[in-house]
Amino acid sequence: MPRKHKVIKQEFQVSFNYDVCFTKDLFDPTNALFANLIQSASPKVARKVLFVFDEGMYSHHPDLFEQIRKYAAEHEDVFTLVDNLITIPGGEAAKNDSTHVDCIHKAINDANLDRHSYVTIIGGGAVIDTAGYAAATAHRGIRTIRVPTTVLAQNDAAVGVKNGINAFGKKNFLGTFVPPFAVINDVNFLETLDQRDWRSGISEAIKVALLKDADFFSFLEEHAKRLNRREEEPMQELIYRCAELHLDHIATSGDPFEMGSSRPLDFGHWAAHKLEQLTNYELRHGEAVAIGIALDVTYSYLDGLLSEQEWEKVLNTFKACGFNLYVPELQNKLDQPEHEESIFRGLEEFREHLGGELTIMLLEEIGKGIEVHEVDYDLFREAISKLETYEKQPV
Amino acid sequence: MPRKHKVIKQEFQVSFNYDVCFTKDLFDPTNALFANLIQSASPKVARKVLFVFDEGMYSHHPDLFEQIRKYAAEHEDVFTLVDNLITIPGGEAAKNDSTHVDCIHKAINDANLDRHSYVTIIGGGAVIDTAGYAAATAHRGIRTIRVPTTVLAQNDAAVGVKNGINAFGKKNFLGTFVPPFAVINDVNFLETLDQRDWRSGISEAIKVALLKDADFFSFLEEHAKRLNRREEEPMQELIYRCAELHLDHIATSGDPFEMGSSRPLDFGHWAAHKLEQLTNYELRHGEAVAIGIALDVTYSYLDGLLSEQEWEKVLNTFKACGFNLYVPELQNKLDQPEHEESIFRGLEEFREHLGGELTIMLLEEIGKGIEVHEVDYDLFREAISKLETYEKQPV
Numbered sequence: 100m101p102r103k104h105k106v107i108k109q110e111f112q113v114s115f116n117y118d119v120c121f122t123k124d125l126f127d128p129t130n131a132l133f134a135n136l137i138q139s140a141s142p143k144v145a146r147k148v149l150f151v152f153d154e155g156m157y158s159h160h161p162d163l164f165e166q167i168r169k170y171a172a173e174h175e176d177v178f179t180l181v182d183n184l185i186t187i188p189g190g191e192a193a194k195n196d197s198t199h200v201d202c203i204h205k206a207i208n209d210a211n212l213d214r215h216s217y218v219t220i221i222g223g224g225a226v227i228d229t230a231g232y233a234a235a236t237a238h239r240g241i242r243t244i245r246v247p248t249t250v251l252a253q254n255d256a257a258v259g260v261k262n263g264i265n266a267f268g269k270k271n272f273l274g275t276f277v278p279p280f281a282v283i284n285d286v287n288f289l290e291t292l293d294q295r296d297w298r299s300g301i302s303e304a305i306k307v308a309l310l311k312d313a314d315f316f317s318f319l320e321e322h323a324k325r326l327n328r329r330e331e332e333p334m335q336e337l338i339y340r341c342a343e344l345h346l347d348h349i350a351t352s353g354d355p356f357e358m359g360s361s362r363p364l365d366f367g368h369w370a371a372h373k374l375e376q377l378t379n380y381e382l383r384h385g386e387a388v389a390i391g392i393a394l395d396v397t398y399s400y401l402d403g404l405l406s407e408q409e410w411e412k413v414l415n416t417f418k419a420c421g422f423n424l425y426v427p428e429l430q431n432k433l434d435q436p437e438h439e440e441s442i443f444r445g446l447e448e449f450r451e452h453l454g455g456e457l458t459i460m461l462l463e464e465i466g467k468g469i470e471v472h473e474v475d476y477d478l479f480r481e482a483i484s485k486l487e488t489y490e491k492q493p494v
Numbered sequence: 495m496p497r498k499h500k501v502i503k504q505e506f507q508v509s510f511n512y513d514v515c516f517t518k519d520l521f522d523p524t525n526a527l528f529a530n531l532i533q534s535a536s537p538k539v540a541r542k543v544l545f546v547f548d549e550g551m552y553s554h555h556p557d558l559f560e561q562i563r564k565y566a567a568e569h570e571d572v573f574t575l576v577d578n579l580i581t582i583p584g585g586e587a588a589k590n591d592s593t594h595v596d597c598i599h600k601a602i603n604d605a606n607l608d609r610h611s612y613v614t615i616i617g618g619g620a621v622i623d624t625a626g627y628a629a630a631t632a633h634r635g636i637r638t639i640r641v642p643t644t645v646l647a648q649n650d651a652a653v654g655v656k657n658g659i660n661a662f663g664k665k666n667f668l669g670t671f672v673p674p675f676a677v678i679n680d681v682n683f684l685e686t687l688d689q690r691d692w693r694s695g696i697s698e699a700i701k702v703a704l705l706k707d708a709d710f711f712s713f714l715e716e717h718a719k720r721l722n723r724r725e726e727e728p729m730q731e732l733i734y735r736c737a738e739l740h741l742d743h744i745a746t747s748g749d750p751f752e753m754g755s756s757r758p759l760d761f762g763h764w765a766a767h768k769l770e771q772l773t774n775y776e777l778r779h780g781e782a783v784a785i786g787i788a789l790d791v792t793y794s795y796l797d798g799l800l801s802e803q804e805w806e807k808v809l810n811t812f813k814a815c816g817f818n819l820y821v822p823e824l825q826n827k828l829d830q831p832e833h834e835e836s837i838f839r840g841l842e843e844f845r846e847h848l849g850g851e852l853t854i855m856l857l858e859e860i861g862k863g864i865e866v867h868e869v870d871y872d873l874f875r876e877a878i879s880k881l882e883t884y885e886k887q888p889v
Contacts, residue, residue: 104515104516104517104527105515105516105734106513106514106515106516107513107514107737107738107741108511108513109510109511109512109513109514109653109673109741109744109745110509110510110511110745111509111510111511111744111745111746111750112507112508112509112510113507113508113510113750113751114505114506114507115504115505115506115507115508116503116504116505116506117504118501118502118503118504119501119502119504120499120500120501121499121500121501122499122500132499141850144850144851204661204662204667204668205662208661208662208664208667211846213845213846213847213848213850214752214753214847214848214850215850235670236631236668236669236670237667237668238666238667238669238846238847239656239658239666239669239670239671239751239752240670240671240751258504261634263634266599266603267599267600267603269603271633271634272599272603272632272633273599273631273632274631274633274634275630275631275634275635275670275672276634276635277670278504339500342502343502346502346504349504349506350504350505350506351506355506355508356508356635357609357634358609450608451606451608451633452608452609452633453608453609455536455539455608455609455610456539
């Protein structure tokens with residue numbers, strides 16, 4: 100006889116909203132954006148703001164904290180600057196060392212920040228991820244203002260709802276889904292990027308264009324060389340449209356906190372994450388994503404999903420932007436898919452991180468992805484060879 | 495001239511839902527509830543389940559893991575038991591030592607849990623808070639099934655959306671808002687509670703009744719002596735109604751993740767949290783809450799908000815349940831409100847944790863609270879004296 104249980108069915112919705120702003124000279128005395136954002140949430144009381152800087156960014160903008168000090172003095176009725184500036188290294192170094200999180204927690208405690216205070220993070224995606232995780236877990240969530248300073252962070256990492264650090268050798272093993280209070284993209288920061296960081300962000304734009312917007316892909320194809328020459332205008336357009344597509348995806352996908360198994364925007368990422376690890380993070384995330392996408396696009400072509408013409412278009416667009424589409428690590432232990440050093444191991448690690456069934460995205464045509472749940476290792480081996488050949492002699 | 499900024503306004507909702515179940519003999523072979531909950535979310539694939547036990551609970555139920563092993567074997571098509579049982583101490587010891595969180599993260603990594611796996615936590619509120627925080631931050635959220643084993647956890651702590659641990663000497667300094675996958679209240683666990691833990695949970699029921707439901711308060715007043723004599727029937731009713739009121743508050747308050755300043759259910763908690771700390775956690779949370787509420791109710795009466803008759807009713811109901819309503823720590827440094835050891839310091843710590851303006855709840859009548867933003871220290875000093883007198887000679 101089945102038992103009877105009393106059950107209370109709990110159900111509720113939570114609304115999230117935040118502004119993603121595009122500006123220039125953020126802390127110039129004449130730019131009221133930053134102060135206005137804080138004031139809009141708290142018209143009467145001055146709130147505390149703690150700053151976390153990416154060391155790399157700070158070395159290119161050594162006057163920034165002094166500028167912020169002056170800005171804060173002019174807006175003292177709106178916010179109070181915490182004088183304790185936290186700096187952490189950029190790139191995966193930030194995410195691989197959990198003491199940065201501890202250090203930010205300590206600074207939050209020392210400054211007596213509360214849930215109406217702010218942590219403003221100025222830096223690349225890794226610094227934003229790390230400091231964002233620290234802020235999200237202090238007092239169950241201090242508000243964050245993200246000021247991403249790389250192309251990749253401005254068009255992708257910083258506009259979304261995630262944060263996290265690496266642990267146990269796994270990318271983003273620790274983290275939460277917590278939207279920011281606001282995101283501010285200041286184009287000035289892009290000028291001081293080195294060439295690799297400038298380029299890295301382009302691959303996420305190509306990715307989202309391939310999956311969602313053929314017109315945007317045409318724009319990228321057309322402007323690839325100008326982007327590679329560091330022209331600011333097409334880059335601003337790229338960042339705006341890419342951020343917009345990401346935000347739209349988060350808002351309309353029906354699963355912003357990824358409770359299900361699918362993650363359609365992670366195109367090419369199973370291989371990318373593994374390649375970052377296999378190259379000891381010598382590859383930047385965006386560089387690894389370019390290779391990961393090239394691999395899955397080549398697989399899509401070999402599998403008969405994608406036309407040869409579109410396959411060439413995709414690879415040539417990456418190439419024109421200056422990307423390298425092959426690294427020797429792709430060939431590691433290809434005969435032992437379970438081996439820690441095999442690229443194929445990335446499939447299982449990807450599945451594990453998402454949970455549930457393996458779900459990867461392939462390309463049917465430019466602007467249209469298709470999810471699959473099984474892959475053919477031999478076809479991937481062929482795709483890797485094809486990339487090696489292409490890299491030696493582009494079509 | 496004001497600058498023009500491009501702004502993308504991001505806005506989306508996230509739906510959360512979970513069952514709060516009331517059962518008996520949870521892992522009895524004939525009880526399908528646990529397996530059914532997992533199967534409902536994943537009809538085809540067996541999911542991994544890691545168990546975290548409260549050491550105190552385990553010492554009273556030494557056969558429990560063996561029983562779960564058998565249960566898992568019978569439901570192997572639904573879930574796979576992770577053989578590595580984690581046990582952590584109960585009470586604030588769990589929350590004061592962050593190595594428990596690290597240890598659970600390690601176990602999650604060792605067992606390769608993914609976002610479709612489960613951490614099932616069996617224990618008191620502190621263990622559920624600690625293990626819940628660990629689960630919420632691994633892979634940005636492993637699903638948790640909470641099996642609270644104390645009255646306090648069954649009717650309050652475990653049905654809500656929070657988790658966390660203490661840090662820097664502050665309660666719940668680290669934590670997140672992440673709802674559980676399910677909550678299962680098994681009445682069997684209440685039988686082995688010691689008298690203090692049995693009683694402790696009653697104060698949260700009195701609290702929520704005072705604020706929201708005069709009928710429920712009458713029920714508690716009427717059954718106070720039977721509750722103190724450990725009769726199971728009124729206790730089951732108390733837990734069900736209290737859980738229901740909590741869940742309803744979370745779903746309908748409009749601010750389940752507490753982004754605003756108000757937290758109406760934290761009646762009496764500014765003093766309670768501080769008293770726990772001042773007594774080195776000698777006071778159980780529920781015992782401290784009883785004193786905190788008695789204090790704020792007495793203040794409400796002295797302030798002219800609450801009638802003398804209702805004031806007496808509240809104190810006498812606590813008394814009939816067996817609560818002590820005065821501890822000498824209430825008198826610490828009353829002339830130095832900013833002093834670390836003064837109860838008044840709890841007001842600022844409470845404000846800081848919530849953020850924003852100080853907001854505390856007082857009582858207008860039984861079943862109806864009222865928020866205030868300023869307090870009168872002298873009136874609180876008088877209320878403390880009154881409690882001391884009452885404790886010596888109840889009215």
